[in-house]
Structure formats: structure tokens, C-alpha cells
Amino acid sequence: MAPILQVKDLRKTYEGGFEALKGINLDIEEGEILALLGPNGAGKTTLISTLCGITQPTSGTATVAGFDIRTDYRRAREQIGLVPQEIHLEPFSYVGANLHFSRGLFGKPRNDALVDGLLKRFSLYDKRRNRVRELSGGMKRRVLIGKALAHEPKVLFLDEPTAGVDVALRKDMWDAVAELKKEGVTIILTTHYIEEAEAMADRVAVIRKGEILMVEQTSELMQRLGRKVLTIELREPLAGIPPALGGLDLELAPDGLSLSYSYDTRAERTGIAGLMARVQEAGIVLKDISTTESTLEEIFVDLVSEGAQ
Amino acid sequence: MNLLAIRAIYMNEMSRFFRTILQSFVSPIISTSLYFVVFGAAIGSRIDQVEGVSYGAFIVPGLVMLSVIMQSISNASFGIYFPKFTGTFFEVLSAPVNFLEVLLGFVGAAATKALFIGLVILGTASIFVHISIAHPFAMVAFLLLTCLAFALLGFIIGIWAKNFEQLQLVPLLVVTPLVFLGGSFYSTSMLPPFWQTVTLCNPVLYLISGFRWAFFETADVPVGISLLAIFLFLCICIGVIWRIFQTGWRLRD
Ligand SMILES: Nc1ncnc2c1ncn2[C@@H]1O[C@H](COP(=O)(O)OP(=O)(O)OP(=O)(O)O)[C@@H](O)[C@H]1O
Ligand SMILES: [Mg+2]
Numbered sequence: 001m002a003p004i005l006q007v008k009d010l011r012k013t014y015e016g017g018f019e020a021l022k023g024i025n026l027d028i029e030e031g032e033i034l035a036l037l038g039p040n041g042a043g044k045t046t047l048i049s050t051l052c053g054i055t056q057p058t059s060g061t062a063t064v065a066g067f068d069i070r071t072d073y074r075r076a077r078e079q080i081g082l083v084p085q086e087i088h089l090e091p092f093s094y095v096g097a098n099l100h101f102s103r104g105l106f107g108k109p110r111n112d113a114l115v116d117g118l119l120k121r122f123s124l125y126d127k128r129r130n131r132v133r134e135l136s137g138g139m140k141r142r143v144l145i146g147k148a149l150a151h152e153p154k155v156l157f158l159d160e161p162t163a164g165v166d167v168a169l170r171k172d173m174w175d176a177v178a179e180l181k182k183e184g185v186t187i188i189l190t191t192h193y194i195e196e197a198e199a200m201a202d203r204v205a206v207i208r209k210g211e212i213l214m215v216e217q218t219s220e221l222m223q224r225l226g227r228k229v230l231t232i233e234l235r236e237p238l239a240g241i242p243p244a245l246g247g248l249d250l251e252l253a254p255d256g257l258s259l260s261y262s263y264d265t266r267a268e269r270t271g272i273a274g275l276m277a278r279v280q281e282a283g284i285v286l287k288d289i290s291t292t293e294s295t296l297e298e299i300f301v302d303l304v305s306e307g308a309q
Numbered sequence: 310m311n312l313l314a315i316r317a318i319y320m321n322e323m324s325r326f327f328r329t330i331l332q333s334f335v336s337p338i339i340s341t342s343l344y345f346v347v348f349g350a351a352i353g354s355r356i357d358q359v360e361g362v363s364y365g366a367f368i369v370p371g372l373v374m375l376s377v378i379m380q381s382i383s384n385a386s387f388g389i390y391f392p393k394f395t396g397t398f399f400e401v402l403s404a405p406v407n408f409l410e411v412l413l414g415f416v417g418a419a420a421t422k423a424l425f426i427g428l429v430i431l432g433t434a435s436i437f438v439h440i441s442i443a444h445p446f447a448m449v450a451f452l453l454l455t456c457l458a459f460a461l462l463g464f465i466i467g468i469w470a471k472n473f474e475q476l477q478l479v480p481l482l483v484v485t486p487l488v489f490l491g492g493s494f495y496s497t498s499m500l501p502p503f504w505q506t507v508t509l510c511n512p513v514l515y516l517i518s519g520f521r522w523a524f525f526e527t528a529d530v531p532v533g534i535s536l537l538a539i540f541l542f543l544c545i546c547i548g549v550i551w552r553i554f555q556t557g558w559r560l561r562d
Contacts, residue, residue: 015562052402053561054399054402054561073405074407077403088396089395090391090395091395101321107311
């Protein structure tokens with residue numbers, strides 16, 4: 001099946017001459033969740049705004065469900081729901097009316113059951129007759145999500161959906177996203193919380209300075225770039241690394257009570273067996289052994305700083 | 310045509326009007342009454358009749374036009390500026406709508422509000438003076454076209470404005486003088502010949518003249534020319550807005 005979202009060599013140069021997108025290529029399959037990961041100013045919002053019709057691309061093409069975002073913008077935009085990064089809501093408008101408006105704006109006939117359902121789903125039903133300015137920040141964000149879903153889009157863009165949202169609510173948001181995925185909605189989200197991408201996304205696209213550095217299955221990414229650290233806790237402290245263990249990528253803790261060995265999980269020989277044999281030969285007594293996996297965050301920081309050099 | 314989207318924009322704009330319906334009506338009623346006290350009673354007692362019409366009645370069309378023009382501009386410019394200012398306009402930009410639909414929604418609502426207020430003023434005025442309308446259809450047509458034309462102008466101002474000061478600038482510096490000097494409260498025949506010629510350069514004169522003709526069948530310029538002037542003005546505004554939407558000027562980055 002053709003990807004639901006196809007981006008080809010998309011470029012955006014802002015009026016001042018700043019090139020915010022430098023030829024983005026990206027395919028997204030229907031029903032998947034893609035996390036756009038990148039530091040401040042990477043171009044995440046610019047990419048989303050361009051796909052949604054808020055900014056005009058300088059060159060390149062993109063299609064949504066096969067419809068070109070420029071030549072067939074009506075049908076392309078009908079497929080898309082957008083939750084912007086900033087909370088943009090008219091303060092004096094009413095919550096319920098806001099959702100009805102969004103649905104109408106996208107050319108769908110009024111549907112009370114659907115809007116009420118969304119309000120309930122995002123715990124806003126009690127507030128439906130309140131003005132937006134009477135809501136808390138987290139509630140406003142949920143109003144925005146409700147608005148974005150009011151016209152039943154196939155593709156949902158979430159630009160930092162959990163910025164400024166408390167831990168409990170963030171969990172709710174993750175659940176809501178998982179539920180939407182079950183309903184078949186394709187989701188593209190941006191986030192600075194790495195654990196969020198790890199928890200939710202099927203794939204991760206790393207973007208920096210307007211370029212996509214890599215797109216990878218979340219699990220594969222972990223494997224491909226993931227390094228593990230083997231920590232050996234010792235019964236007796238060591239003054240230094242014994243000569244018998246020289247030439248290995250070992251680090252001794254300042255207190256001399258643990259050795260850590262970092263290795264590549266994708267390498268054919270991790271060198272663990274050899275290390276253990278030499279430890280035994282050197283007569284070092286072990287207390288415990290543990291391994292830790294590097295998180296996506298560490299991978300990400302690595303990648304970004306590597307690229308920066 | 311995305312009729313549902315036009316309706317949504319239109320109703321959303323109107324809801325802002327209904328939320329403040331009291332203010333929307335009270336202030337024009339009060340200001341009209343004040344005009345009658347000042348112009349009708351104080352000045353009117355010195356000017357008996359203008360072109361066979363009592364001065365009190367003579368100023369009614371000008372008074373209605375004055376408010377309708379100002380209201381159309383301020384409603385439309387605010388209507389489009391406010392969502393740009395609060396950022397909610399992103400939704401319209403991301404919606405499957407074209408420029409005509411956005412325009413119909415916003416400008417239609419602004420013109421409707423102005424029309425309402427124009428009628429309220431007419432009603433208030435009829436309490437003070439006896440008003441006869443010679444050509445009711447022409448009267449309504451002129452009123453409608455004026456509302457539309459100036460709502461379009463307001464729409465342009467709202468897109469152009471980068472802050473609230475600029476939003477006030479054009480109405481204050483350009484439109485108010487043109488309206489006051491466009492024969493709202495006098496007939497050009499009362500002016501010296503030189504100024505009569507100068508006034509003919511004022512586009513608002515043609516509107517007020519045509520509108521007044523619909524009431525009393527007296528006009529500064531022929532009605533046909535008044536109509537032509539409005540259509541010309543409408544076309545210019547639509548042309549400018551079409552260009553704005555095409556280029557995305559001040560709307561899309
Ligand atoms: N309207 C604009 N005019 C000029 N430059 C802009 C405009 N909007 C964004 N930029 C620039 O484009 C670059 C990318 O911005 P963008 O908002 O897409 O980043 P982002 O990845 O969303 O960042 P963040 O994580 O902080 O939200 C930045 O350098 C920014 O300064
Ligand atoms: Mg952003």
C-alpha cells in the first residue's frame with residue numbers, strides 16, 4: 001500500500017533567507033506513529049506547518065492519502081488534524097462551540113454525538129459551556145486536540161502535545177494516542193521528551209538543522225545504536241585497573257568498587273566472555289553483575305553532537 | 310464550494326456579535342441621539358430646509374452611512390486581525406477552504422453586523438424626525454453594497470495591520486475625514502464652487518449622495534454614477550484581496 005504521507009525533497013526558506021527545511025524526504029505508513037525528534041529550532045514545527053498549509057513550501061512536494069498538498073489542497077487538508085505547539089484559542093469562546101466550529105470549518109455537517117464523545121474522552125464534557133479562558137493550561141491543550149479530531153482526520157499532527165502537561169495527564173495523553181492508533185489514525189508527533197518517543201512511536205525520525213538525519217524503527221534504532229554497559233561490582237576495592245585487564249575498554253569507579261565495560265550490542269563479538277575469563281584469571285572476586293541499556297535520549301544526544309562536529 | 314465552512318466562519322463571527330449584543334446596539338443608539346441633539350436641534354433650528362427637506366431628516370441618510378461605514382470597517386478589520394493576533398487563524402489556514410469562502414464568511418458577518426446597526430440607527434432616527442423613503446429597494450441596496458464594500462476594505466486593513474494602532478490608523482486618518490467631508494451633514498450645493506469640485510474627488514460623497522437619493526430623491530451626483538462608484542470600489546477591494554490570498558501576504562509565511 002502507498003504511504004499515507006509522502007514528502008519529497010521539501011524545502012522551506014523563510015522570507016529573511018533562512019533555510020529551515022533542506023530537502024526533507026519522508027514516507028509514513030497508514031496507522032503508524034512517527035516521532036519527530038530534534039533540538040529547538042530543528043524545523044519540526046516548520047515541517048508540520050508546511051504539510052498542513054500554514055506555511056508555503058519553497059519547493060518540493062508532499063501528498064496526503066495521495067492528494068497533493070498544493071494542487072489538491074482541499075482533499076489533502078480534509079485528511080489532516082493539527083494540534084499546534086502553542087495554545088491558540090480564542091479566550092472568550094466556549095469550549096463546546098469551539099469543537100463544533102472546527103468540524104464545520106472542515107466542511108463536515110454538525111454532529112452532536114461525535115463532539116460530545118470527544119468532550120467526554122478528553123474530560124471536558126463538564127466544561128463544555130465554559131469559556132476557554134476559564135480553563136487550565138492542560139485543559140486548553142485538550143480542547144486543541146478535540147478540535148483537531150472534530151472532523152475525523154486520518155492523519156493527526158501533534159506538535160509537542162505534552163509540553164507543560166503534568167505527569168498524570170501526560171500518561172492520559174499517551175493512552176489517548178494509543179487509542180487513536182487502534183482506530184487507525186496515523187500520528188506524527190514532535191517531542192522533547194525522549195521517553196515519550198520511546199513509549200509511543202513505532203518509528204523515530206531525527207531531524208536537525210532542517211535535515212532528517214535518520215528514520216528508524218524505534219526498536220531497531222535502539223539496537224543499531226544502542227550500547228550496553230556491563231557493570232561488575234567488586235568485593236574488594238582496586239587501586240587501579242590491573243595489568244591483566246589492560247587494553248580493554250574498562251573504567252574503574254572512583255571508589256574502586258566497580259568496573260564498567262561498555263560494548264556494542266550489534267558487534268559480533270561483544271568481548272564479554274573474554275573479559276570474564278581474564279577477570280577470573282586476575283583473581284578478582286565479584287559481588288554482582290548488571291547491564292544497562294542506553295536510552296533513546298543518549299542515542300539522540302550522541303547523534304546530534306556527532307553531527308555538530 | 311465549501312458551504313459548511315462558510316457557515317461555520319460566519320456563525321463564529323456572528324457569535325462574537327451576539328455575545329456583546331447590548332454594547333453593539335446601545336452605543337450607536339446613544340451616539341445617534343447625540344447627533345440629533347447637536348445637529349438636529351442646535352444647528353437644525355438655524356437651517357430650515359435643505360433642498361426641500363427639513364434639516365433633521367436631511368442628515369439621517371448621512372448619519373446612517375457614517376455609522377455603517379465605520380462599523381463595517383471596524384468589524385471586518387477586527388474580525389480578521391483578532392484571530393491573527395491570538396494565533397487561532399492557523400486553523401483557517403489549515404482548513405480545506407479557498408479564499409472566496411474565507412472572505413464570504415468574515416466579510417459577510419462584518420457586513421451583517423453593520424447592516425443591523427444601520428437599521429437600528431434608522432429606527433432611532435425615526436423617533437426624532439419623520440422619515441419618508443422614496444425608493445425603499447434602492448435604499449436597502451445602497452445600504453447593503455456600502456456594508457459590503459467597507460467590510461472588504463476593513464478586511465484588507467485587518468490583514469495589513471501589524472498592531473492595534475495600525476488597525477485604528479486608516480479609519481481615523483482617512484475614512485473619518487472622507488465621511489465627514491462627503492456630505493453627511495450638508496449638501497454640496499451649500500459649498501462655494503471651488504470646494505464643490507474638490508468634494509467630487511471624495512468617493513464617499515457618491516455613496517451618501519446615492520443613499521440620500523433613495524430617501525428624498527435629491528442628490529449631489531446622478532444615482533447611476535453613485536452605483537458605478539460603489540461597484541468600482543467593490544471590484545478594487547476584491548481584486549486586492551484576491552492578490553493577497555494568492556501571495557499569502559501577511560497571512561502565510
Ligand atoms: N516565521 C518564521 N520566519 C523566519 N524564521 C522562522 C520562522 N519560523 C521559524 N523560523 C526559524 O526556522 C527554524 C526552525 O523553527 P521551528 O519552529 O520549525 O523549530 P522546531 O524544531 O519546531 O523547534 P522547537 O523544538 O523549539 O519547537 C528556527 O531557526 C526558526 O528560528
Ligand atoms: Mg516547534
